[in-house]
Amino acid sequence: MxxxxxxxxxxxxxxxxxxxxxxxxxxxxxxxxxxxxxxxxxxxxxxxxxxxxxxxxxxxxxxxxxxxxxxxxxxxxxxxxxxxxxxxxxxxxxxxxxxxxxxxxxxxxxxxxxxxxxxxxxxxxxxxxxxxxxxxxxxxxxxVDAEMLRPVRQDVLSESWLTPDEALHLLALPRGPVRDAAFYRCWTRKEAVLKAVGHGVNDIRLDRIESYPAVTGAVLLHCPGPPCTGGRTAWVVQDLALSTGVAAAVAEPAGPAGPADPGGAATPRGQVRLHLPGNA
The missing domain is CATH 3.90.470.20 (4'-phosphopantetheinyl transferase domain)
Known part of the structure; x- marks a missing residue:
């Protein structure tokens, strides 16, 4: 030993x-x-x-x-x-x-x-x-997921990976940078969870993950369990301020999944320590 x-x-x-x-x-x-x-x-x-x-x-x-x-x-x-x-x-x-x-x-x-x-x-x-x-x-x-912010076409907001609440929130926002940022907030939060779980969109439907784009800071996301585990998992997801023009989020386990929080807000266990090299 x-x-x-x-x-x-x-x-x-x-x-x-x-x-x-x-x-x-x-x-x-x-x-x-x-x-x-x-x-x-x-x-x-x-x-x-x-x-x-x-x-x-x-x-x-x-x-x-x-x-x-x-x-x-x-x-x-x-x-x-x-x-x-x-x-x-x-x-x-x-x-x-x-x-x-x-x-x-x-x-x-x-x-x-x-x-x-x-x-x-x-x-x-x-x-x-x-x-x-x-x-x-x-x-x-x-x-963790990071995406460059780009203009979002109107028809994208009707795509099947959005939940009804997410689509309604995005459509209520004015076209331009505010809507674009909210759109990528949805995407990076969900993608960060899928990467933490270790499965992709072929195994887990994104429209079953509510990302609460109207909530800033840390949010609690519930993800359907992948085929190899079953059940649901809960994740604390935080947006990351990496650079202008970039949307990013990090997801970590929140313990056993419980009832969904209607407000989406969550309290992370610790702080995010951002290390930026000189060439960032």
């Missing part, structure tokens, strides 16, 4: 009180959500490439576009540096594993996960407009 994580020294040579497991417990006690937001480079940085593992290196080589390859490489390297700093360890000692469903163990769906160190830190990544956002939390799962 392997010794508990607390018995190891971390990669910087410090004792158990500063080990990844001890730092994770401190993060969990605070209940905060950590968000990193950065601009993607146009070309690959050799320093980023050096942090990739063999499989990631192979994936980068398979990308046809140099810009896509640079974005992939930089995302993996930046995520390692960010998570390493959070857990008190070197970037090269951090590994991000393939998706894995926490409910049924299926590798074909599920949220992003941390494979090294062995602490249950929940992760998710999203890209929008040449930027990437990384979310980390201490709950059982986390989901």
């Amino acid at each position: 392997a010794p508990p994580h607390d018995m190891y020294e971390n990669s910087r040579g410090r004792g158990a009180e500063n080990s990844p497991a001890a730092l994770f417990r401190a993060l969990r006690a605070g209940g905060d959500t950590h968000i990193w937001w950065w601009r993607q480079p146009l070309s690959t940085d050799p320093a980023d490439l050096a942090l990739l593992n063999t499989e990631e290196f192979r994936q980068a080589l398979c990308l046809r576009s140099e810009r896509d390859a640079a974005a992939f490489v930089h995302t993996r390297a930046t995520a390692r540096r960010a998570l390493g700093a959070l857990l008190g360890m070197a970037a090269e000692d951090v590994d991000i594993g393939p998706p894995l469903c926490p409910a049924c163990g299926d590798s074909l769906h599920g949220p992003t996960r941390l494979s090294r160190p062995e602490v249950p830190l929940a992760l998710d990544l999203a890209r929008a407009g040449g930027h990437t956002v990384l979310a980390a939390g201490t709950g059982s799962a986390i989901g």
Whole structure:
């Protein structure tokens, strides 16, 4: 049997009180959500490439576009540096594993996960407009979505993924930036929940998730359970102020699903800690 994580020294040579497991417990006690937001480079940085593992290196080589390859490489390297700093360890000692469903163990769906160190830190990544956002939390799962704000056509408001209340709210708003922002607030909140659950729109109907676009701040969303779990799940979803012209939201578990809150408002367990690099 392997010794508990607390018995190891971390990669910087410090004792158990500063080990990844001890730092994770401190993060969990605070209940905060950590968000990193950065601009993607146009070309690959050799320093980023050096942090990739063999499989990631192979994936980068398979990308046809140099810009896509640079974005992939930089995302993996930046995520390692960010998570390493959070857990008190070197970037090269951090590994991000393939998706894995926490409910049924299926590798074909599920949220992003941390494979090294062995602490249950929940992760998710999203890209929008040449930027990437990384979310980390201490709950059982986390989901994040970001979208560039664009003008919304009138006919889009009748699409089937909106609930009746959402459609009525959007139609009551004047055309232009106010309506556009509310539209993307609906979408990013729902998408963040689906990413946290680890299933997409083919498994869960978006019109069964009420996003409360009229409510600012944190909201409580109830999601129908995916095929591998059944039941309903409850999520606290918070909007993120990342950049002008970007809508974003992060979702984390709210515990066992109870009766839907008519007002939609919720109280998050901790604060959102936003980490913005100099090139954001």
